Amino acid sequence: MVVGFAIVAAWEIVTAAGVVAFRKPIYNALSLVANMLGLAVLFLMLNAQFLFAAQVIVYAGAVMVLFVFIIALMNPESDVALPRRGSEWIYGAVFGVIFAALLVSLLFNRGLTGRPGTLTPEAIAAVGNVQTVGIALYTKFLFPVEVTSLLLLIAAVGAVYLAMRRIR
Amino acid sequence: MPVPAYSFLLLSGVLFTMGAVGFLVRRNPLVVFMCIELMLNAVNLAFVAISRYLNSLDGVIFAFLVITVAAAEVVVGIAIIVQVYRAGRPMDVDDLDLMKE
Missing domain, CATH: 1.20.5 (Single alpha-helices involved in coiled-coils or other helix-helix interfaces)
Structure with a gap:
């Protein structure tokens, strides 16, 4: 179970990086499909079978087909044609580190305090x-x-x- | 339960952060939309994990509603992006400042 979670978690992080970093929109879209399928597996591990089916059908099916169709029809040249600006990635990374640190500190300070059902x-x-x-x-x-x-x-x-x- | 709840919440936080960074950095409207989907998915994961570890079903229902709202949002958003594309404007969110004036 733990090994399975580690594999899926690594898969999720790699595909999420693909969504953010690829320069061609079709690669971003395919990374997002892979990411959503991995998330469906996580739902299955969390005993949410109905949500697993909904995730595969609605997200990986309908929504991503819409994205891929639009990319195929419009063929946008993406950021490839745009001038590169390296500074925005630096600012983005700084923001990401601060934001993640805030989230993690919140998680470990508060914990799960809800009343079990x-x-x-x-x-x-x-x-x-x-x-x-x-x-x-x-x-x-x-x-x-x-x-x-x-x-x-x-x-x-x-x-x-x-x-x-x-x-x- | 072999996998602790923290690991799921931690993964959710990491995915949300990556989506937020992509949302801020990327300039193609389609990719910005995909980053929003990434963030919504991360929140769904947190909902389902908490729901599982607190023996409740409310988080699953919330995640289901989030999936529905995200589908509606994608439909309208992509319709707007197609309109912008048809109008011959560049696919760059930095240049789409018509509403500012």
Whole structure:
């Protein structure tokens, strides 16, 4: 388990670096696909099978297909054509080190202080993972789910409107 | 539990930081979007890890809603990027300052 986690964690960090650092957008997109698949494996290790399926279908499937299609259609030359500015990477690295130090110090100062709930892996396995998530979605979280469906509708209408309109 | 919760949260923090650095440094709008996705994924990992180690399902539901909102955000964002591209403007976030005036 620990060895598996170490392998997936290293995979995640390498592919995330690929997303940030590659100069051609298609390589960034493919790195992001690999990153999302690794994250799906982590979800599986965390006993969230439903989220594993959702991650693979929605992110690695739908969202990344959209990205790759747009890159293939528009063929943007990316930063390759733009003049390089080395200084922004230095500032970015400084920011990243400070930000990561803040996050890590917060994590080790506070720890996990929440009150444990009743849904242990055994309790979830007795009912079934998807069943448990479904019951929670349509009882306790019914209102957020409905609001999200409205948001999706608005996004679909907005995307169609933007695609129809010609800007000068 | 062999893998401690800290390791998942630590990985989540590292991934979020990398996404934030990419968001600040990169100038292609598509790559900036991918870095936002990276950050959202890192937050999802933290949600699911905490939910797992506190024996609750709320974090999983939150992560599910975050995935949905991210999909909606990508659809609208890419529509805007395509419009900018069609208008013949350069693919550089530093040059997209029309709203400033």
